[in-house]
Amino acid sequence: MNFLEERIAKEGIVKEGNVLKVDSFLNHRMDIALLEEMGKEFHRRFADKPITKVLTIETSGIAIAYPVAKAFGVPLVFAKKSESVKLDGDVYTAEVESFTEKKSNRVIVSKKFLTSEDRVLIIDDFLANGCALQGLISLAYLAGAEVSGIGIAIEKGFQNGGERIRNLGYRLESLAIVEQMDAKTGEITFRPQNG
């Protein structure tokens, strides 16, 4: 197991309905040392790419994307969910469905901050059915930006989002891929990965 898998195995809590709670270190209380290590690991995996911008989505993506953007020396842009919008009219928008919130959201990004010059590394905390991620890919597409890579902290390998995105040809790297998890026993099994 790598460092993130170890932490998930130790502190992650499996709940009914395919929910994996990691709020003690990743998305409520945040362990900065862990996030720094994740940032270095994403940088190592995408170091061959000439990234110009890290793109994520509010809220929990931001603290994961921060050390990645710092490692690449590029700005961080986060897409906003439409309910919190105070942007000018000049935005790209995409529809996404949230797995955990069971509702449809619009995500937006200002046209000023994502352009056809950009080679984007997309970062997010979770990948399940891939809806949020497809929203971010759509925003990049609308801007004419290239998606140079996608880095995910935790992929739910038993849902089809990762497979679908990889089949589209994207270079998608997940630090931890959960193959199975059991709310009754609390057991979490990870997909073996190289590197």
Place this chain on the structure above:
Amino acid sequence: MNFLEERIAKEGIVKEGNVLKVDSFLNHRMDIALLEEMGKEFHRRFADKPITKVLTIETSGIAIAYPVAKAFGVPLVFAKKSESVKLDGDVYTAEVESFTEKKSNRVIVSKKFLTSEDRVLIIDDFLANGCALQGLISLAYLAGAEVSGIGIAIEKGFQNGGERIRNLGYRLESLAIVEQMDAKTGEITFRPQNG
């Protein structure tokens, strides 16, 4: 002018209704080098305090709080607005009114992540009428935690939030205090500060 005031003077956009847009470097596109410098400055200003946790509120507080938490070597906890709640029942809650969204929000934090052992440094991007900040102070109070300091990126000095919080005895440091701003001319005047 300090480094943040300079950046605001250069890139901040004043809109009608006391709105100051800083989304090109602080809360949509984020300039990591600037945030790192802000993190170091907050650390310098509160270095005499035995901080155990940095507390902020989603969304734009997170990237400002990240380098502060890193500098202190402590975890970052962000309070959640109630609409995005997927937490267990065991939470502290406080009501806050949002200046820009013109509505009342509940903010919450898990009881597990804020305790009476904590000496908290609260970090946020904006301080205007102080409602969000008072929500965070309430959460710390409910947890029995001590508020050791409050660090704000941009305070609107022409609104009374800062005065009110300082009058309550809190040590509040704002990196930039806007004394006046004019939507017609775009002019921004800062309150002179020592250090």
